Amino acid sequence: MSPVIDIAGLRKTFRSVRRGHRLALDGLDLTVEAGQVHGFLGPNGSGKTTTLRALLGLVRADAGRLRILGEPAPDRLGAVSSRFGAIVESPQFFGNFTGRKTLQLLATAGGVPRARVDEVLERVGLDGRGDDRVRAYSLGMRQRLAVASALLKRPELLILDEPANGLDPAGIRQMRDLMRGLAADGVTVLVSSHILGEIQQVCDWVTIISRGRRVTYGPVAEVLAGHGRDEYLVRVAEPTRAVEVLGAAGLPVEARGDHLVVAEVHDPGDLTRLLGEQGLWVTELTPLTPDLESVFLELTGAPATPDGPRPVDEAGRRGGDRDGDGDGLIDLGAVSWGDPAVSR
Numbered sequence: 001m002s003p004v005i006d007i008a009g010l011r012k013t014f015r016s017v018r019r020g021h022r023l024a025l026d027g028l029d030l031t032v033e034a035g036q037v038h039g040f041l042g043p044n045g046s047g048k049t050t051t052l053r054a055l056l057g058l059v060r061a062d063a064g065r066l067r068i069l070g071e072p073a074p075d076r077l078g079a080v081s082s083r084f085g086a087i088v089e090s091p092q093f094f095g096n097f098t099g100r101k102t103l104q105l106l107a108t109a110g111g112v113p114r115a116r117v118d119e120v121l122e123r124v125g126l127d128g129r130g131d132d133r134v135r136a137y138s139l140g141m142r143q144r145l146a147v148a149s150a151l152l153k154r155p156e157l158l159i160l161d162e163p164a165n166g167l168d169p170a171g172i173r174q175m176r177d178l179m180r181g182l183a184a185d186g187v188t189v190l191v192s193s194h195i196l197g198e199i200q201q202v203c204d205w206v207t208i209i210s211r212g213r214r215v216t217y218g219p220v221a222e223v224l225a226g227h228g229r230d231e232y233l234v235r236v237a238e239p240t241r242a243v244e245v246l247g248a249a250g251l252p253v254e255a256r257g258d259h260l261v262v263a264e265v266h267d268p269g270d271l272t273r274l275l276g277e278q279g280l281w282v283t284e285l286t287p288l289t290p291d292l293e294s295v296f297l298e299l300t301g302a303p304a305t306p307d308g309p310r311p312v313d314e315a316g317r318r319g320g321d322r323d324g325d326g327d328g329l330i331d332l333g334a335v336s337w338g339d340p341a342v343s344r
């Protein structure tokens with residue numbers, strides 16, 4: 001089966017008279033197979049949003065292959081537009097409308113039966129709040145409303161750009177549960193995020209990019225294992241003497257609290273034998289697996305920072321909302337229907 005998203009050699013340079021040329025994508029590759037919950041990670045400015053915008057026909061790439069659901073993008077997006085949903089821009093909602101009314105309007109515009117509105121409200125956990133005005137929604141609820149709108153057409157693929165940005169821990173957890181639920185329903189999800197702990201919990205695959213290029217990809221567990229440094233956490237009765245013994249054997253060792261961290265341990269049996277021969281009995285021995293945060297830092301040279309694109313609806317609050325009362329406009333294009341034509 002062909003990949004759901006297949007991007008190869010994608011290049012994009014932004015040219016501006018004032019700021020000159022900026023290479024945003026430098027031959028980027030991204031492959032997402034059906035059924036994956038695929039994390040798309042990279043530092044600020046590494047090209048994640050530009051990649052997604054190019055895929056959706058919102059920006060024109062200079063070179064490269066873009067395919068979505070087997071069709072070349074952007075030329076044949078129309079043929080598959082009913083099969084995917086995307087939240088890549090900042091959707092703005094009209095604050096005076098209820099969540100339900102908002103979705104009903106979007107359903108009508110998209111030719112979706114209105115009965116579907118209740119289903120998606122329930123799917124994103126807004127069923128109890130569907131009759132509240134959007135202006136009373138928290139940021140997390142607005143994010144979930146945006147996801148609900150993208151789900152109206154029962155997409156088999158959902159593309160989410162920074163869905164957890166700006167959310168508090170409870171909102172992040174709800175978004176995580178929502179993505180897990182979608183995955184359980186068989187929806188393929190491509191999600192970009194800076195919140196790597198979340199990605200590690202939710203995604204089974206990951207692609208990490210830096211400066212417009214892919215630097216690693218694969219199943220999360222494999223990517224983490226591939227960057228392990230054979231480190232072990234050791235607890236031993238006489239740590240000071242253990243440091244001497246291990247150091248003399250050429251193993252890098254450092255004290256961490258009342259434990260030792262020993263690196264370059266290819267066989268943990270060697271470690272227990274070395275210490276045991278000196279009468280130092282190991283009471284605890286735990287392999288240290290790197291987390292996504294440390295792998296990300298190692299590969300990109302940059303920490304994952306949370307100040308990415310504006311979260312859902314904030315654009316409406318900042319710029320599109322002249323009287324400052326939280327009313328934005330419903331922007332059908334912002335919540336992409338998989339038809340990039342309306343978003344341009």
Ligand SMILES: Nc1ncnc2c1ncn2[C@@H]1O[C@H](COP(=O)(O)OP(=O)(O)OP(=O)(O)O)[C@@H](O)[C@H]1O
Nearest residue numbers: 014022024042043044045046047048049050308309
């Ligand atoms: N419309 C534009 N005009 C000029 N430069 C742009 C434009 N859009 C993006 N860029 C530049 O392209 C590069 C990649 O930006 P992009 O928004 O794709 O990165 P990103 O990985 O999504 O970053 P973030 O996580 O901060 O959103 C950056 O240097 C950015 O400044």
